Amino acid sequence: MAIITEQLTTPIGAEIKGIALEDVIGDPALQDEVRAALWQHLVVGFRGQAIDDETHMAVARIFGEPQTHVIGQAMGVTYQVEEISDSSTKLPDRDGWHTDAPFLREPPGVAVLRGVMIPPSGGDTLWANMYAAYESMSATMQGFLQDLRVSYPPQQGLMDYVERHLGADVASRVRELLGDGSEHPLVRTHPETGRKALYFARDFAGSIVGLNDDESGAIWSLLQTRLANPSIQCRWRWQQGDVVIWDERATQHFGAADHRGQDRTLRRVLVAGDVPH
Numbered sequence: 001m002a003i004i005t006e007q008l009t010t011p012i013g014a015e016i017k018g019i020a021l022e023d024v025i026g027d028p029a030l031q032d033e034v035r036a037a038l039w040q041h042l043v044v045g046f047r048g049q050a051i052d053d054e055t056h057m058a059v060a061r062i063f064g065e066p067q068t069h070v071i072g073q074a075m076g077v078t079y080q081v082e083e084i085s086d087s088s089t090k091l092p093d094r095d096g097w098h099t100d101a102p103f104l105r106e107p108p109g110v111a112v113l114r115g116v117m118i119p120p121s122g123g124d125t126l127w128a129n130m131y132a133a134y135e136s137m138s139a140t141m142q143g144f145l146q147d148l149r150v151s152y153p154p155q156q157g158l159m160d161y162v163e164r165h166l167g168a169d170v171a172s173r174v175r176e177l178l179g180d181g182s183e184h185p186l187v188r189t190h191p192e193t194g195r196k197a198l199y200f201a202r203d204f205a206g207s208i209v210g211l212n213d214d215e216s217g218a219i220w221s222l223l224q225t226r227l228a229n230p231s232i233q234c235r236w237r238w239q240q241g242d243v244v245i246w247d248e249r250a251t252q253h254f255g256a257a258d259h260r261g262q263d264r265t266l267r268r269v270l271v272a273g274d275v276p277h
Contacts, residue, residue: 002033003016003017003018003019003030003033003034003037004016004017004018004019005017005037005041005044007041008041008043008045008234008235008236009233009234011129011132011231011232011233011234012041012042012043012127012128012129012132012232012233012234012251013041013042013043013044013045013127013234013236014037014040014041014043014044014045015044015045015046015047016034016037016044016045016046017047019046020049021046021049021051021055021059021243022051022055024059024062025055025058025059025062031062034062034245035062035063038063038110038245038246038247039190039192039193039247042127042129042131042246042247042250042251043127043234043236043244043245043246043247043251044244044245044246045236045242045243045244045245046242046243046244047239047241047242048239048241048242049114049241049242049243050240050241051114051241051243053081053267056081056112056114056243056267056269057080057081057269059112059243059245059269060080060110060112060269060270060271061271063109063110063112063245063271064109064110064271064272064273065271065272066080066269066270066271066272067080067108067270067271067272068080069082069101069270070101070103070104070174070177070178071162071166071170071174073177074162074170074173074174074176074177075166075170075173080269080270081267081268081269082267082268082269082270083265083266083267083268084255084265084266084267084268085263085264085265085266086123086259086260086262086263086264086265087262087263087264088261088262088263096203096254097128097201097202097224097227097228097252097253097254098201098202098203098204098252098253098254099199099200099201099248099249099251099252099253100201100248100270101270102150102152102182102184102199102200102201102204102205103152103153103154103158103178103181103182103204104178104182105182105275106272106273106274106275107182107184107248107249107273107276108248108270108271108272108273109247109248109249109271109272109273109274110245110246110247110248110270110271110273111245111246111248111268111269111270111271112243112244112245112268112269112271113125113243113244113245113246113266113267113268114241114242114243114244114266114267114268115238115239115240115241115242115243115266116240116265116266116267117240117263117264117265118238118239118240118242118264119259119262119263119264120262121258121259121262122256122258122259122260122262123238123255123256123258123259123262123264124235124236124237124238124256124258125235125236125238125244125253125254125255125256126233126234126235126236126253126254126256127233127234127236127246127251127252127253127254128227128228128229128232128233128251128252128253128254129232129233129250129251130197130198130199130227130250130251130252131190131195131196131197131250132232133197133198133223133226133227133229133232134187134196134197134198136226136229136232137226142187142196145186145187145198145219146185146186146187146196148185148186148187148208148209148210148211148219149183149184149185149186149208149209149210150183150184150185150186150200150205150206150207150208150209151181151182151183151205151206151207151209152181152182152183152184152201152204152205152206153180153181153206154174154175154178154179154180154181155175158174158204159171159174159175162174181206183209184199184200184276185199185276185277186198186199186200186208187199188249188276188277189277190247190249190250191249191274191277193250195250197249197250198223198226198227199249199276200223201252202220202223202224208220227252238266248270248273249273249276
């Protein structure tokens with residue numbers, strides 16, 4: 001059985017049709033096809049899967065070893081399926097382009113997200129192709145960016161979020177686990193495809209190493225402009241039971257917060273990645 005893909009947009013994203021993820025788990029040939037589709041399209045979605053946590057974990061293992069988020073570790077959690085939940089009393093505040101956990105020495109490589117409770121309107125997720133963002137630049141600018149590195153100190157946006165939602169004690173434990181944070185190249189080479197992609201998450205980033213504040217500000221403005229280009233994006237309108245898998249190493253994503261006051265629950269597994277090079 002060969003998978004059938006339908007592109008969401010030409011630059012990024014595809015829906016994989018006519019197949020159940022339970023069947024993929026037990027079929028190495030299908031697993032190879034799904035991995036190949038992910039490396040090609042960067043985001044792949046499956047409609048109406050209605051899987052449980054055990055199957056969710058098995059799907060994640062197609063791409064590597066599931067990992068516990070550092071916030072979960074700080075709270076003593078060992079279960080790798082995380083819940084992302086909004087309601088009338090817990091408003092969404094995660095809108096903003098990013099890739100997950102760049103403050104880790106080995107950030108996640110893949111994420112697997114499933115829709116559990118979906119609002120009647122809003123709450124879509126968007127992704128941007130960071131290969132395309134890099135390739136849209138001149139050769140001179142590409143060469144300049146390839147030599148730059150970005151620091152991700154733990155006190156940046158992450159700590160504000162943790163302290164606001166989980167309290168000072170959890171924030172303190174996260175700081176202990178992260179130490180001084182990490183430093184990664186602004187342009188990374190994907191270990192599966194060999195292609196170069198912009199790699200950063202502005203809200204988690206500290207400085208661009210070796211640049212002063214004015215120079216860093218100019219580079220961040222340029223990068224955010226390329227990232228925000230609709231021509232390199234796709235959008236997934238969630239339905240209950242959907243599963244979307246994306247490549248954390250060559251994309252950024254944005255969870256739209258346009259469903260305020262409505263219930264929305266997603267469950268996510270992050271798959272361990274590698275040290276960016």
